[in-house]
Amino acid sequence: MTALAMTALVSLAAWSLLALAMQRHQRDLIGRTFAAGQARRLRMAGAMLLAVSPGPTFWHWGVASGLPIWLATLSLAAVAAVMIIIVRARALQRASGDQQKGG
Amino acid sequence: MSGGSVRQALSSLHVWGGLVFGWLLMVIFVAGTISVFAGTVTEWMTGAPVKAERALTPEESLRALDHAIARMDQTGPIAPEFNFYLPIGYAGWKAKGGEWKEVYYDLATGKPRSDGPATGRTTAGGGHFVALHFSLHAGMAGILLVGFVTLMMLVALVSGVIIHKRIFKDFFTLRLGKGQRSWLDGHNVASVLTLPFQLMIAYTGLTIFFTVWMPASIWYHYGMPGGLEAELEGKSPFVSASQSENQPPGEPAGAAVPLAAVMPLAREAVSQSGLAVEQIVLTPDAAGKLRLWIIMHGDHDHATLLPAPETVFQGVGSPVRLRREDRTPGTATKTADVMYSLHAAHFGGAAAQWLWFLSGIAGCAMIATGLVLFTVKRKQRSGHEFGVATSRVYRVIEALNVATIAGTMLASAAYFWGNRLLPLTMANRANAEVICFLLVWALTLIHALLRPPRRAWPEQFGLAAILCLGLPLLNLATVGDWFGAYARRGEWGNFGLETVAFAIGLCFAFLAGRTGRMRA
Numbered sequence: 001m002t003a004l005a006m007t008a009l010v011s012l013a014a015w016s017l018l019a020l021a022m023q024r025h026q027r028d029l030i031g032r033t034f035a036a037g038q039a040r041r042l043r044m045a046g047a048m049l050l051a052v053s054p055g056p057t058f059w060h061w062g063v064a065s066g067l068p069i070w071l072a073t074l075s076l077a078a079v080a081a082v083m084i085i086i087v088r089a090r091a092l093q094r095a096s097g098d099q100q101k102g103g
Numbered sequence: 104m105s106g107g108s109v110r111q112a113l114s115s116l117h118v119w120g121g122l123v124f125g126w127l128l129m130v131i132f133v134a135g136t137i138s139v140f141a142g143t144v145t146e147w148m149t150g151a152p153v154k155a156e157r158a159l160t161p162e163e164s165l166r167a168l169d170h171a172i173a174r175m176d177q178t179g180p181i182a183p184e185f186n187f188y189l190p191i192g193y194a195g196w197k198a199k200g201g202e203w204k205e206v207y208y209d210l211a212t213g214k215p216r217s218d219g220p221a222t223g224r225t226t227a228g229g230g231h232f233v234a235l236h237f238s239l240h241a242g243m244a245g246i247l248l249v250g251f252v253t254l255m256m257l258v259a260l261v262s263g264v265i266i267h268k269r270i271f272k273d274f275f276t277l278r279l280g281k282g283q284r285s286w287l288d289g290h291n292v293a294s295v296l297t298l299p300f301q302l303m304i305a306y307t308g309l310t311i312f313f314t315v316w317m318p319a320s321i322w323y324h325y326g327m328p329g330g331l332e333a334e335l336e337g338k339s340p341f342v343s344a345s346q347s348e349n350q351p352p353g354e355p356a357g358a359a360v361p362l363a364a365v366m367p368l369a370r371e372a373v374s375q376s377g378l379a380v381e382q383i384v385l386t387p388d389a390a391g392k393l394r395l396w397i398i399m400h401g402d403h404d405h406a407t408l409l410p411a412p413e414t415v416f417q418g419v420g421s422p423v424r425l426r427r428e429d430r431t432p433g434t435a436t437k438t439a440d441v442m443y444s445l446h447a448a449h450f451g452g453a454a455a456q457w458l459w460f461l462s463g464i465a466g467c468a469m470i471a472t473g474l475v476l477f478t479v480k481r482k483q484r485s486g487h488e489f490g491v492a493t494s495r496v497y498r499v500i501e502a503l504n505v506a507t508i509a510g511t512m513l514a515s516a517a518y519f520w521g522n523r524l525l526p527l528t529m530a531n532r533a534n535a536e537v538i539c540f541l542l543v544w545a546l547t548l549i550h551a552l553l554r555p556p557r558r559a560w561p562e563q564f565g566l567a568a569i570l571c572l573g574l575p576l577l578n579l580a581t582v583g584d585w586f587g588a589y590a591r592r593g594e595w596g597n598f599g600l601e602t603v604a605f606a607i608g609l610c611f612a613f614l615a616g617r618t619g620r621m622r623a
Binding site for chain 1: 272274275276277279292293296297298299300303407408445450451454455458459461462465
């Protein structure tokens with residue numbers, strides 16, 4: 001289960017970084033956009049994490065069983081990343097709405 | 104054909120194919136998702152504390168066999184044709200009149216259990232969902248239909264990828280509260296993010312029954328339908344023709360094996376292999392002589408997609424002696440085994456089972472959002488495809504959506520309730536549970552046809568929520584057990600089932616609330 005949790009966390013981090021490298025989700029997650037260079041670095045970091053994400057499952061289950069387990073974990077981590085984006089974007093929207101009301 | 108028109112044609116195929124086959128596919132996916140934990144479902148439905156069937160040690164297996172044989176001797180004159188399976192503790196034999204008798208044994212005490220394979224009530228258990236998943240309870244016709252629908256799912260997946268223009272740009276995009284746009288986003292997210300799983304599950308599902316879809320080679324070698332069955336008739340499934348042909352000269356294929364000889368031979372097999380006995384088959388060959396097989400499995404390595412290696416001992420000669428065969432499956436068998444393991448999550452332990460269960464839910468979401476998207480889109484921009492009957496056809500489509508999405512969930516929850524509420528002494532109780540599922544499902548369709556969709560959705564989801572949330576209470580009232588007690592006793596399967604049912608009940612309650620606020 002530790003191997004699975006590690007893969008899930010690394011995959012979630014990888015997807016989050018890749019989402020952060022996209023302008024639309026930068027606005028969703030932090031309320032502003034990054035410079036092109038920063039976005040490129042985020043994309044590279046995300047891709048690198050994605051590349052190492054199968055490590056724990058391959059180490060624990062071997063390549064044959066680890067591959068399908070990794071792919072399923074990767075998919076579900078991407079769904080989790082989408083959920084995080086939705087929740088975060090709503091929180092930012094609410095916060096900016098409150099600010100406007102307060103102002 | 105230009106790229107645009109290819110995309111247009113595939114779009115129509117995806118939309119209409121997805122709609123027509125999506126209804127059946129939804130049922131197949133819901134049943135398949137629950138089937139991942141079919142064993143757990145059966146365990147919960149037996150309704151009494153049962154210990155999980157664990158692999159026995161070689162000594163325990165011999166003790167269990169000894170108990171079973173001793174008990175059989177006490178039950179009176181029996182013909183020695185005999186089957187014995189561990190760790191479920193099953194013994195079956197042919198009585199003198201030719202009638203097949205069977206007993207389940209308590210492995211600890213060796214005493215027969217009067218109430219079937221597990222303590223508790225007679226139930227169709229998780230087997231109902233497995234059968235519904237691959238055959239819709241309709242035998243070979245159902246298997247063929249499920250296969251065709253699965254093939255159409257592959258078509259829908261591939262065409263969906265081609266028509267989705269912004270697959271990478273919209274990878275993480277799910278805009279809620281925007282009507283049709285939100286349904287499309289939801290459908291895309293559920294499909295694209297879990298695409299590897301959906302492709303794998305559809306493909307491996309097809310390969311499991313590949314001899315049904317592609318029987319030409321079997322028909323060529325054994326004759327038209329029935330040829331292979333005729334060839335196999337009278338032959339034991341435990342020995343191949345080539346193995347019989349390769350026997351050393353002078354060694355008879357089988358010898359008369361009396362029941363009394365089974366125990367010493369089983370002891371010898373255990374001491375030779377160091378493995379536990381799992382199956383004993385004592386059955387007549389074509390010449391009427393009783394032949395003996397003792398079947399054992401090595402440890403299953405979760406790192407491999409292949410099943411545990413099999414060791415078979417065959418009784419040969421007179422007096423009977425054992426011949427060991429360590430089975431090494433051929434490439435075709437290995438390929439089939441890998442496909443089946445992948446489909447049914449028979450590898451990777453609980454981690455793979457949970458991942459498959461969650462991915463199955465994502466698959467259900469993909470199909471459900473696709474079906475709903477169709478009606479949402481057509482409501483806004485009807486193509487008048489069916490002339491004056493268009494609105495009536497869309498009404499039926501919407502009713503079918505309600506019955507296959509909310510109705511299947513409701514019928515599944517009712518199936519669990521039926522298990523707890525049907526009288527324990529009822530004849531054909533397991534069948535009655537399945538009838539309960541089918542009846543409720545039929546009622547959901549009638550309800551969806553009679554009620555306007557904006558009422559039918561929340562009513563069916565609401566009832567499904569009540570049934571799921573009330574399941575732990577019903578269990579407490581009828582069996583006297585609840586998830587706290589399951590956790591205390593370490594019965595994690597039962598604990599997990601009730602917890603998941605409760606969580607799903609909360610989701611249904613949320614859906615009931617959301618669909619209740621829907622505009623007509």
